[in-house]
Amino acid sequence: MPKSKRAKLVHLTATLKKGKEQKEQLVDTIRKAVDDYKFIWLFHTESSRNGPIKRVRAEWSSSRIFWGKNKVMAIALGTTPESEYQYNLRLISQCLTGEVGLLFTDMPVDKVLSDAKMFTESVYARTGFIATETIVIPEGPVILGDAPIPHSMEPQLRKLGMPTILKDGVVILPVDYAICQKGNELSANQAHLLL
Numbered sequence: 753m754p755k756s757k758r759a760k761l762v763h764l765t766a767t768l769k770k771g772k773e774q775k776e777q778l779v780d781t782i783r784k785a786v787d788d789y790k791f792i793w794l795f796h797t798e799s800s801r802n803g804p805i806k807r808v809r810a811e812w813s814s815s816r817i818f819w820g821k822n823k824v825m826a827i828a829l830g831t832t833p834e835s836e837y838q839y840n841l842r843l844i845s846q847c848l849t850g851e852v853g854l855l856f857t858d859m860p861v862d863k864v865l866s867d868a869k870m871f872t873e874s875v876y877a878r879t880g881f882i883a884t885e886t887i888v889i890p891e892g893p894v895i896l897g898d899a900p901i902p903h904s905m906e907p908q909l910r911k912l913g914m915p916t917i918l919k920d921g922v923v924i925l926p927v928d929y930a931i932c933q934k935g936n937e938l939s940a941n942q943a944h945l946l947l
Contacts (some may be wrong), residue, residue, distance in 0.1 A: 768822040782828035819853030883932040894923045912941040
């Protein structure tokens with residue numbers, strides 16, 4: 753009796769890994785930008801999100817911005833005198849740590865500095881941020897915008913550390929409550945309350 757043939761699983765979709773080839777392409781693109789632009793700026797972002805970077809890219813469309821993949825950017829510029837793409841680019845590579853990016857541009861220095869000031873954005877507080885001001889919620893009904901906060905949120909506020917009580921369906925603070933103090937690091941609960 754012949755052996756039964758087992759069904760073989762065949763995947764109809766194939767995805768290519770974005771490994772070495774993509775990194776090599778980024779290295780080539782950065783090196784081309786070194787050749788094409790007069791100035792290279794190294795910039796630092798704090799808690800940056802993709803949205804603000806997209807707006808900067810749109811505003812400075814005549815320039816190139818590379819953000820992220822610090823090791824790949826360092827390789828493109830060179831990390832030693834022997835491997836640097838152009839003279840002293842290794843000095844920029846040594847600064848590629850943390851949330852930094854490279855701006856390649858032909859804009860004059862004073863224009864870049866003045867325009868960069870426009871790109872400061874306020875963001876929601878996150879755990880570990882330093883409070884820029886003291887926030888105190890006064891005693892009495894807890895207000896969100898122009899209306900009292902919904903009574904269904906009272907247990908969550910209490911869980912986050914706010915000493916609330918529910919009285920006749922209204923969320924009330926029996927005493928003034930300081931969510932944060934200026935200069936202090938924010939906890940996860942404080943950051944959540946500030947949203």
